[in-house]
Amino acid sequence: MTSASSAIRPFRAADLGTLVLLAWLARNEQGDGRTPCLLACSLGDGPDGPEASSAAVERLIDDLGLPIGGEPVDGTTRPSLKVSMLVVAGQIVLQMPQVTSQVTPPADWLRAVEKLGYTYFMFTTRICPSTGPRRPVDGKELAAFAGAPETTNAAAHVFLPARSLRA
16 A cells, blocks of 8 residues: 655755845834844745745745744844854854855944844745846845835744854
């Protein structure tokens, strides 16, 4: 007797496609400062297409133990969080199980995260628009994508501590 396997396909980092990190500053709720924000998203160029890339992001977010939508998780009080951010030599290095991505943020972003000690991190299942292979859109189109309810509602939200190498 044979039976159909109901096993879920294991997570493979390649299914994500190109994972991009987008860093910007937003006004804080008090209006007296700037909050460093970091958005992680796929360009949807994984081997099985955009829908599979989005599903892979959702699977990874679930593996990280993060909810999609809702209130932000306070990573500053959860040392066992499976996602971390290292800020070193002017670079952001985002680390998750089986996935590491990095980007060079603006200098004012680095100053803000050093002062605050964390970033407002979002990891969205929504596919980032691109202008070509491995190139996310920029400028107003990127700002519209990052701030759209379709992007933020499809994201895990985390106050992610900024870690650095100690001498």
